[in-house]
Amino acid sequence: MSRRSLLRALGAGAAGATLAGCGVPAAFVEPGDRAGHDSSATDPTLHFANWPLYIDTDDEDESKRPTLDAFSRRTGISVTYTEEINDNDEFFGKISPALMNHQQTGRDLIVISDWMAARFVRLGWVQEMDRAKQPNVATYLDPQLRTPAFDEGRRHSVPWQSGITGIAYNRKKLGREIRSTGDLWADDLRGRVTLLSGLDESFALLMQGNGVDITRWTADDFHEICEQTEKRVRAKHIRRFTGNDYIKDLATGDVLACQAYSGDVIQLQADNPDIEFVVPEEGAELWAESLMIPNLARHKRNAERLVDHYYDPEVAAELAAWVNYVCPVPAARDVLASAKDEETAALAEDPLIFPDDAMRERLAIARDITSEERMDFTKKWNGIVGL
Numbered sequence: 001m002s003r004r005s006l007l008r009a010l011g012a013g014a015a016g017a018t019l020a021g022c023g024v025p026a027a028f029v030e031p032g033d034r035a036g037h038d039s040s041a042t043d044p045t046l047h048f049a050n051w052p053l054y055i056d057t058d059d060e061d062e063s064k065r066p067t068l069d070a071f072s073r074r075t076g077i078s079v080t081y082t083e084e085i086n087d088n089d090e091f092f093g094k095i096s097p098a099l100m101n102h103q104q105t106g107r108d109l110i111v112i113s114d115w116m117a118a119r120f121v122r123l124g125w126v127q128e129m130d131r132a133k134q135p136n137v138a139t140y141l142d143p144q145l146r147t148p149a150f151d152e153g154r155r156h157s158v159p160w161q162s163g164i165t166g167i168a169y170n171r172k173k174l175g176r177e178i179r180s181t182g183d184l185w186a187d188d189l190r191g192r193v194t195l196l197s198g199l200d201e202s203f204a205l206l207m208q209g210n211g212v213d214i215t216r217w218t219a220d221d222f223h224e225i226c227e228q229t230e231k232r233v234r235a236k237h238i239r240r241f242t243g244n245d246y247i248k249d250l251a252t253g254d255v256l257a258c259q260a261y262s263g264d265v266i267q268l269q270a271d272n273p274d275i276e277f278v279v280p281e282e283g284a285e286l287w288a289e290s291l292m293i294p295n296l297a298r299h300k301r302n303a304e305r306l307v308d309h310y311y312d313p314e315v316a317a318e319l320a321a322w323v324n325y326v327c328p329v330p331a332a333r334d335v336l337a338s339a340k341d342e343e344t345a346a347l348a349e350d351p352l353i354f355p356d357d358a359m360r361e362r363l364a365i366a367r368d369i370t371s372e373e374r375m376d377f378t379k380k381w382n383g384i385v386g387l
Contacts, residue, residue: 027100029124029295036104036296044077046108046299046306049091051289052083054111054161056322067318071309077302088116095294099125104296109303111160113289115200118150118368121157126292128155129304136311140329144360145288149215150368158307159288161263161319162326164277164352164363165196165205166284168246168260172274173253181209181280184257190237194249194258195229197241199381204285204366205259211282214366222377230384241385250275262352263325277352279362286363288328320353327353 040046048068058064068079085091091112095105100123112120120126131138137158151157169178178184184193196202204214206225232238239255247264249255251272265277291310293303309315316329317336321344327333337348351359369377 027096027123029099029102031124033102034124034127034295035300036298038298038300040299040301043299044075044302045080046077046302047080047082047106048109048303048306049082049084049107050111050160051085054083054323055081056319067310067315070315071306074309075302075305077305079306085111088113092116092119099123099295102296104298105294107294108297108299109306110292110294111289112292113200114148114150114157114287114365115368117157117290117292118148119371120292121151122371125295126156127295127297127300129158129293129307131155133301133304134158134308134311136308140311140313140316140331142328142330144286144363145328145365148288148365157290157292158311159328160291160310161323162286162288162328164262164279164284164286164326164355165201165259166262167205167257167278167280168250168265168268169257169276169278170250170253170272170274171276174256178257178276178278179281181205181282185232185237189257190235191239192254192256193237194239194242194246194255196246196259197243197385197387199378200369202241202259203381204364205280207366208283208285208364209280214283214285214364216367219373222373223380226380226384233384263323266324266350266352279359281362283362283364286326286365321347324353326355330354 055065056067058066065081068081072078091110095107095110097103098105117126129137141154141158142162145159145162146154148154148157167178167181167184171177174188195206203222203225206229207214207217207221210221210224212221229238239249242249242258244264246255246258246260247268250258250260251268260277262277265275268275269277291307293300297303310319311329313329313331313335316327317332320327320329320332321336324347333348333354337345339345347353355363
């Protein structure tokens, strides 16, 4: 299941809208009620919740996580690491009762997609981090990821990994290049194209194909892509809407082009060099999944230290070499470039891990769907997708 998969049913969207409605939502937590007693000084532990397959592991022993183990050796802090986040909304449902009732979640650090992180920030469910105690974050965080609209100054969140939603295609089987989003709608691709099913996953790239500035898109822009997508569904141009299962369709040749994530395509290319990833001429969405410290976390200082550990360029490089997503620490590129292993050094030149300047000019972070918009927009989109 996709780490960026989103609302699979209107019920989840309605629940989110109820919590984060107009004005001050009923579940909102005031700033003065977010911090708990920090036991970090006397209890060298922390609980870190993440997604599956999202951290480096030892080749010979998958229970060992080299970058995490190095943190424990250096600091003496023992980390309980759980791969318990399989879907943003599922995890929201798991910990929201505690957060809205001013109770501890049992977790000191979590990783969620930025569209969901926006909801946590609006609700006041996460604490500000002390950047004075995070010199690596302050120095090395990618400038393009520093100022998301939902979290001014990145005070409550720090990207764990980033990525690009663009287009993947099989150049050999298609027999031509794809350069723009509009190329997906050519006659020779009828019935051989898939789009991502989640609204938050799909809308930005489709809007960019219409020339929209996704940092300030409007409701009219949204309704326009819905109308266009409905027509293409009726014409059977779009084969289906997918989660991460587009990977199988593309690998087997059932699909020739699709919306895709940069990190997935790197893995596909290892088995099939004919698969290419495109940041369209009109642009593509840059997104992140971010580390956050929930309210009343018992080990806030320890969690801040772990976040800063992963912004050491040496550590960031080791993690990037394993997960193959866009690294939020550009300085890690030089570390990888100096590696003795040729395959590792080659990663420094991969624009899907370290986008070059020309690619960055075509990347943008979409403004979030507001709480007021979400229920109606999700209902409309899910009706088209068939959720």
